[in-house]
Amino acid sequence: MAPQLAITLVFFYWPAGQALYQSMLRQDPFGLRTRFVWFANFRKVLADPAYLNSIQVTVVFSLATAIVAMVVALLLAVMAEKAVRGKGLYRTLLIWPYAVAPAIAGMLWLFLFNPSIGSLAYLLRSLGIAWDPLLNGTHAMILLVSAAAWKQISYNFLFFVAGLQAVPKTLIEAAAMDGAGETKRFWTIVFPLLAPTTFFLLVVNTVYALFDTFGIVHAVTGGGPGKATETLVYKVYNDGFVNLILGDSAAQSVILMAIVIALTAIQFRYVERKVHYG
């Protein structure tokens, strides 16, 4: 127990405290003097159009990634439930991307879609689409979402399969005897029973899209073109390590912590409720 506490204190609480402290300091341009400014950094950050833009980018990116990854995964999981034969093989073939680092996922997709040598970009252009993720912000976002969602399909797939297996077969049989067709059975029985899994995955995917995708953004677009794909985490990094605006970066860190705590709290409240319902 002691080792974990020590590590937690040194690498977690100490930095978190630092972040809080830093977030209320401001350095003059020459780095000579530091002033304690209370919440001025927060006010400044929250009033900064670049930060607001970054929030918007993050929301769009996270939701799009979560939804794409979940829809595809659910479809595959439902199909895998139906395909009695070869289920294990399909599963093996579908879980690969989980092991791929987000940054590498981003690079692979960029390799496929970059305008100069990407084979699929070539395909798109030959179809008459002026595809250029390096200059067009929307295209860049689409590319990021694809790469991020692609990597997350495996994870969602496994959970949906587990969720589907937990749906009692007798319920489905009862519904069949009540005259519900296959499609109707899915939407009226199976899907509602999957709601806990779906909700859980929504939270997990959002958290994933918020944080773990830093690698994708950094490797693929570097936040560009312009600031079209600058997510919150990327901005913390950029302001703190590249532009060295420590106060702002710390304030952003604190805001991020608040967001994660809120998300986790939602998740735990929900998990608790699930326990009550058995």
Added chain:
Amino acid sequence: MIGQSPLRTFIAHAVLILGILIVAFPIYYTFVASTHTLQTILRPPLPLLPGGQLWNNYSEALFGGIGRIGGVSVGQLLLNTTIMALGVAVGKICISILSAYAIVFFRFPLRMTFFWLIFITLMLPVEVRILPTYKVMVDLGMIDTYAGLIIPLIASATATLLFRQFFMTIPGELVEAARVDGAGPWRFFFDILLPLSRTNIAALFVILFIYGWTQYLWPLLVTNSNDMNTIVIALRKMVSFADADTEWHLVMVTAMLAIVPPILVVVLMQRWFVRGLVESEK
């Protein structure tokens, strides 16, 4: 099971195969690219089948090629990454299992306070606290060290929680039976608890190994020297789409080397991995 028409079964298989194509294609294409010459890669579209350069590219990359572009030998990169992944996995498992053991089986003052101290860390991934944690690393002189790569990532509560949950399912009678049988706390831990946790440990190992292997932001910050780069970081440094000199065929080999080990771990330990994943998160 309710019977279903052959047509629906066929559709199911078709959709699955399409899914697999989407999922596997980027990896497959990377492999294809790693077997062609630079010239072929630079002139899209790239053929869908592997080329004849497999041997040439891989031997060139392994014996100096990657070192030439990345500045570090590929062996060093893989070693760094492996050390980091293993360090994170083993370290996390060790400290979590001990903490969980203490929390579940011992009564001591402030027990719940400690539990909550650890529990809260669950909520804050390293990405959120990069800057302050980085400062601590600088102050402690841990930049460009393995310890610096590994230790901050160990301090998270997920694994502790998982073990805690598992330990709480162990019936109290079993603990008492061991006491009556004369097993002290350490005996109990090694003779009973560890063997019972084997599956959980294996599952967590896979998940944490992947976690360690795929880290990006942290190694990017903590390593200044190329010698300490992980393969993922090195790969990122090699790739430049603006630069016409990028030796894509070698980059692709590096990409394969960065992807294959964790995929092997996941596929070979699939059974543990799937169980661990679904159980640890629920």
Added chain:
Amino acid sequence: MATVDLRDVKKVYPSGVEAVKGVSIAIPDKELCVLVGPSGCGKSTLLRMIAGLETISAGTVAIDGKVVNAIGPTERDIAMVFQNYALYPHMKVYDNMAYGLRNRGTPKDEIDSRVRSTAKVLELSALLDRRPRELSGGQRQRVAMGRAIVRNPKIFLFDEPLSNLDAKLRGQMRVEIKNLQRTLGVTSVYVTHDQLEAMTLADILVVMNAGLVEQTGAPLDVYEKPASTFVASFIGAPPMNLLALTGSSSGPMLADGTAIGFAAPETQAVTLGFRPEDADVTFNAEALPGALVLPATVEAVEPVGAESFLHCAAAGSRIIVRVSGRATAKPGDQLRVVAKAERLHWFDQAGKRVD
């Protein structure tokens, strides 16, 4: 080999709940003492205090005359059979049985010979290489017993060891435990909530309720002379019929006003009881001096085979009468329930027996 002496033992939990409120029991060497009572009466807590798994809040527990309050379970030289068996799931039967011996540093060949001879006694020899999950409930139960026996301890402790078995197996194991305990001659404490198990197994029966001992004694003594209404209704199936009394100038009366026709042994008696088998029914109306006679209506008949139970409404409450063989009465019949005066039990305001 060993005696167990509990003297005014109390257990108070930190929450303030008093689970055991002062219990004294003396168990002579080689005897089997059964603690019986409803759930929550403190019997398991008491057992765990003897085992050293719970601290003792007050009083003393002595084994062989030596107070062991401050000694851990390992040093008390006891063995315990748990309700859910608590077999180590990852160890084979052999290792489950050997584990306690190994922890005590017993030489290897001695462990081996002891495990094998114990396995033989319990007919487990063929199962030594199996793991607990590959065994049936009865087999697991045997392994749990084996794990206790192999240690050759001073005292056996049993915590509801048969409650997870089906009725038939339970009957078998009951006999087996009794025989083993007698052959091995090990002082034992056995906890159960099943009064039948308690009656058949015990040398000394201890009936507990709400953290206190209601009665201690040989099983049949307890059955024939229950010390309180609680014991009367807890021991025996179906339980003793209890009827409330009200005093009047002409002697005691039942609650509905029926005079009982003779004097109670004690004037403070407020409850009267008789066992189902100590009563009979009659359709005749002759006078029966020196017996309790209750007009009754049959509500249900339960034929069990060798005997039948008549559930009757009488004197404003429900009573059960046992008749041997087939019952001639049918639901709805009006008849008279007759109990001989010397087979009646009397209890005072506090529920204590008065004679």
